[in-house]
Amino acid sequence: MSLFRSRLFRLLAVVMAVTFASYSMVSLLPGDVVTAVLGERATEADRVAARHDLHLDDPLPVRYGRWVAEAVTGDLGTSYRTHQPVSEAIGQRIWVTLELVFLSQLLALALAIPMAIFAALRPGSWIDRVMSGLQLGMLAVPGYLVAIVLMAVFAVKLGWFDTTGFVHFTDSPFGNIKSLLLPSVALGFEQVALYARVLRTDLVNTFNQDFIWYARARGLRTRRIVTHHALRPSSIGLVTLTGVSVGRMIGGTVLVESIFALPGLGRYTIDAINNRDFLALQGAVVVLTLGFVLVNFVVDILHGVIDPRIRAEERL
Amino acid sequence: MTHSRKRLRRITATLSIVALAALAAACGGNDPKSTSTTGVSDTQAPVLTNAPTTTIQGATQGGTLTVAIEGESSGFNPTADPWSNAGHNVARSIFEPLATFDSTGKVVPYLAESIEPNTDATVWTITLRSGVKFQNGEPLNAEAVRLNFAAVQANASFKGQLELLASMKVVDDLTLELTMSKAWSTFPNTLVGNIGSQVGYMSAPAMLASADGGRNPIGTGPFTFSEWVPDDHLTVVRNDNYWGTPAWLDTIVFKPIPDSTTRKAAMDAGDVDVYYTGSSSEIIEYQALQKDGKFNVAIGAPSEPDMVMFNTKSMPLDDVRVRRAIVMATDMSRVFDYLDATGVKQLTHGPYADTSFWYAKSNYPEFDIAGATKLIEEYVAEKGALPDIEFAGNQSPFLVGLQELYQSMWKDAGINVKIVSRAQAENITAVVGGKFQIIMWGGIGGGDPDDDYSDFHSGTGLNFSQFNTPEMDAALDKGRTLADADARKVQYDIVQQILGDGVPFLWAGTNQFGVISKPSVQALGSFTLPDGSAGQAITGGQFFLKDVWLKQ
Numbered sequence: 086m087s088l089f090r091s092r093l094f095r096l097l098a099v100v101m102a103v104t105f106a107s108y109s110m111v112s113l114l115p116g117d118v119v120t121a122v123l124g125e126r127a128t129e130a131d132r133v134a135a136r137h138d139l140h141l142d143d144p145l146p147v148r149y150g151r152w153v154a155e156a157v158t159g160d161l162g163t164s165y166r167t168h169q170p171v172s173e174a175i176g177q178r179i180w181v182t183l184e185l186v187f188l189s190q191l192l193a194l195a196l197a198i199p200m201a202i203f204a205a206l207r208p209g210s211w212i213d214r215v216m217s218g219l220q221l222g223m224l225a226v227p228g229y230l231v232a233i234v235l236m237a238v239f240a241v242k243l244g245w246f247d248t249t250g251f252v253h254f255t256d257s258p259f260g261n262i263k264s265l266l267l268p269s270v271a272l273g274f275e276q277v278a279l280y281a282r283v284l285r286t287d288l289v290n291t292f293n294q295d296f297i298w299y300a301r302a303r304g305l306r307t308r309r310i311v312t313h314h315a316l317r318p319s320s321i322g323l324v325t326l327t328g329v330s331v332g333r334m335i336g337g338t339v340l341v342e343s344i345f346a347l348p349g350l351g352r353y354t355i356d357a358i359n360n361r362d363f364l365a366l367q368g369a370v371v372v373l374t375l376g377f378v379l380v381n382f383v384v385d386i387l388h389g390v391i392d393p394r395i396r397a398e399e400r401l
Numbered sequence: 402m403t404h405s406r407k408r409l410r411r412i413t414a415t416l417s418i419v420a421l422a423a424l425a426a427a428c429g430g431n432d433p434k435s436t437s438t439t440g441v442s443d444t445q446a447p448v449l450t451n452a453p454t455t456t457i458q459g460a461t462q463g464g465t466l467t468v469a470i471e472g473e474s475s476g477f478n479p480t481a482d483p484w485s486n487a488g489h490n491v492a493r494s495i496f497e498p499l500a501t502f503d504s505t506g507k508v509v510p511y512l513a514e515s516i517e518p519n520t521d522a523t524v525w526t527i528t529l530r531s532g533v534k535f536q537n538g539e540p541l542n543a544e545a546v547r548l549n550f551a552a553v554q555a556n557a558s559f560k561g562q563l564e565l566l567a568s569m570k571v572v573d574d575l576t577l578e579l580t581m582s583k584a585w586s587t588f589p590n591t592l593v594g595n596i597g598s599q600v601g602y603m604s605a606p607a608m609l610a611s612a613d614g615g616r617n618p619i620g621t622g623p624f625t626f627s628e629w630v631p632d633d634h635l636t637v638v639r640n641d642n643y644w645g646t647p648a649w650l651d652t653i654v655f656k657p658i659p660d661s662t663t664r665k666a667a668m669d670a671g672d673v674d675v676y677y678t679g680s681s682s683e684i685i686e687y688q689a690l691q692k693d694g695k696f697n698v699a700i701g702a703p704s705e706p707d708m709v710m711f712n713t714k715s716m717p718l719d720d721v722r723v724r725r726a727i728v729m730a731t732d733m734s735r736v737f738d739y740l741d742a743t744g745v746k747q748l749t750h751g752p753y754a755d756t757s758f759w760y761a762k763s764n765y766p767e768f769d770i771a772g773a774t775k776l777i778e779e780y781v782a783e784k785g786a787l788p789d790i791e792f793a794g795n796q797s798p799f800l801v802g803l804q805e806l807y808q809s810m811w812k813d814a815g816i817n818v819k820i821v822s823r824a825q826a827e828n829i830t831a832v833v834g835g836k837f838q839i840i841m842w843g844g845i846g847g848g849d850p851d852d853d854y855s856d857f858h859s860g861t862g863l864n865f866s867q868f869n870t871p872e873m874d875a876a877l878d879k880g881r882t883l884a885d886a887d888a889r890k891v892q893y894d895i896v897q898q899i900l901g902d903g904v905p906f907l908w909a910g911t912n913q914f915g916v917i918s919k920p921s922v923q924a925l926g927s928f929t930l931p932d933g934s935a936g937q938a939i940t941g942g943q944f945f946l947k948d949v950w951l952k953q
Contacts, residue, residue: 120829120830128557135557166475167616167631169616169631178632233662236663240666240670240672241666244671248666249663250633344660346632346633346659346667347633348631352659
């Protein structure tokens with residue numbers, strides 16, 4: 086319970102720090118917000134009025150304090166551009182991004198874990214070297230290129246998928262998965278290599294531990310040794326990396342959602358930046374930060390579950 | 402040809418830098434006398450009919466058309482949400498303008514039956530068609546138009562579209578009298594529903610009164626708003642109570658696809674039926690495929706030119722020899738090759754295409770590298786070494802490449818420029834503040850010369866090149882008071898001569914838009930006016946879909 090409380094406290098501190106930082110950064114973005122709102126042809130009087138209406142005359146801490154006071158009630162403000170409540174807009178888009186990130190992680194792990202096990206069981210073999218080379222290649226290819234190639238081959242050439250668009254799960258579960266498969270592969274492509282390399286290294290180390298030799302001496306089959314003895318102690322690095330990668334993936338959704346025209350939070354964020362729609366941007370940052378911090382919160386908890394020594398240390 | 406006013410174009414001005422490749426503020430055509438008030442007042446009252454038009458042979462009703470658009474809009478309130486081509490293409494299915502272009506580019510009434518000026522164009526009378534209803538059943542009457550104009554005037558971003566409108570009076574149910582603060586001979590151009598002239602679209606009063614109106618648009622158009630999932634799709638369905646000739650399509654789905662590569666892929670994969678592009682190379686590619694019957698390509702008239710703007714108050718660009726030398730050092734054929742636009746873009750020597758009625762030959766320099774070098778040598782001999790000049794653009798790698806091409810050509814004449822790549826918003830701020838030297842710009846020229854009044858006149862605060870002369874101001878002032886096109890052209894010839902001498906801009910060729918469609922999409926280039934005559938279906942990157950039908 087103390088582990089949970091300390092992590093929760095850390096979560097709140099991070100959210101406050103990040104939201105203040107992002108609020109400050111929005112103020113530092115180049116380009117005048119009022120020009121973005123009114124266009125460069127607005128009169129000075131209109132500019133002054135707009136500045137007042139948007140509270141841009143107030144000091145930054147005052148504006149931030151007002152925003153926090155409203156945000157804790159669930160009111161993230163209203164986009165000056167679309168006049169839509171930010172929380173409503175985020176609510177419409179969050180599931181697309183969540184599903185995209187979740188599916189990407191799932192695909193990445195589903196591919197990376199067997200690859201890592203396969204390579205770790207034969208360290209230094211030609212299979213291990215080929216996989217290592219393949220993973221290096223995967224790390225070197227930019228995500229947008231993967232997205233474009235996937236689209237060109239599987240959507241345009243073969244016609245197996247639609248190039249763009251999102252189907253809600255409630256409308257068609259199959260259509261939903263189909264609409265997100267190519268974007269998920271594009272988003273998770275790099276992670277496959279990362280996860281596989283980390284897990285492979287940890288597994289190789291674990292396979293050299295005494296308890297594994299003991300298991301082998303007992304005549305246990307390799308599959309059982311891997312699944313029941315080696316995988317769990319080897320997965321701390323992978324779990325940590327998976328949590329950290331959520332942040333990278335959230336960043337990647339900006340690109341992937343634009344390329345595949347998905348109505349997600351990444352695209353909303355980039356539109357907010359381009360239009361200096363600071364309340365929309367702030368709302369998006371909060372949600373994305375919360376998501377990232379929560380995932381890492383869960384990862385921290387999982388560390389304790391995976392390795393009892395961590396729980397013991399926390400109690401000291 | 403006629404074009405919209407451009408008050409909001411500056412918002413899209415920097416976007417139109419991107420338009421070198423994809424987006425451009427649009428307007429089509431190069432017809433002459435489109436701005437003449439006689440073009441409006443001479444129009445015969447149309448015969449309204451609900452019978453299917455006889456001009457479209459073999460058309461069948463039904464089907465869903467999916468249209469790829471290049472971006473999402475903030476909302477669909479014509480009096481509050483600024484639209485790019487994407488927004489206009491959606492809006493044109495739901496809303497209709499008071500005026501539009503006929504097939505020759507002349508401004509003619511649409512929802513209005515007539516738009517008549519008094520003798521000095523200080524009072525305009527709009528007479529509406531009878532029997533026109535909004536999709537919610539409200540009538541389109543003089544009060545509704547007044548409310549639309551009042552909403553525009555109440556919006557800080559939009560009120561510039563009606564800056565000369567001093568007062569309005571509802572004369573009777575269908576007649577609205579507008580008094581201007583001074584003569585405004587090109588007022589009907591403002592009503593065509595185009596970039597910078599959204600004031601022409603009429604919204605239902607109930608929609609204007611609703612805080613949520615922009616997300617539940619109600620117009621008089623042939624399609625009724627059905628559903629909008631931002632960043633995913635917007636759906637409209639046929640308005641079966643439409644006041645005019647009903648549309649053929651059951652449904653149109655507009656899909657915002659921001660990435661240009663994906664838009665093209667969606668077209669190639671058959672996921673969308675229609676898309677449009679400002680990319681010359683794509684137009685050329687699809688024209689080749691059209692010969693095999695795989696696609697149809699409709700090309701709009703040339704629109705406003707690409708351009709590079711000089712700050713004529715910034716040393717050394719305050720010396721006309723430097724500006725002339727830059728233009729003379731620019732081999733436009735290399736620019737067109739870089740853009741893969743040879744055969745599509747047209748050379749320009751001023752704000753209007755050389756084929757435009759408004760075009761006047763001037764002293765705008767031709768490519769002459771020896772002459773450019775000589776001018777720079779003269780400058781150096783007189784004023785000392787030529788300092789490096791800052792050349793700003795946005796951060797698109799493709800456009801940075803174009804800047805580098807300019808840079809290399811200008812270097813041949815001894816002009817060194819330093820490329821600065823910034824976010825669009827930063828560039829706009831720099832231009833507004835006069836803190837630039839050379840910049841990739843857009844949104845000037847291509848349409849009616851009066852649209853460029855604020856760009857060229859000294860008294861607007863929006864003449865960002867800061868170049869003008871008293872003679873140019875006088876010609877601009879006089880031009881907007883005249884009704885006769887030929888008399889106006891005399892004034893704008895003067896403006897072009899002065900621009901040709903002073904060279905505040907490097908004109909970099911016309912923009913062309915291509916609308917690409919599947920072979921099953923019929924009548925994309927057709928737009929029938931209420932009187933049965935032909936209207937201009939494609940204006941720059943904007944088009945009407947009322948007459949479009951799908952071949953089964």
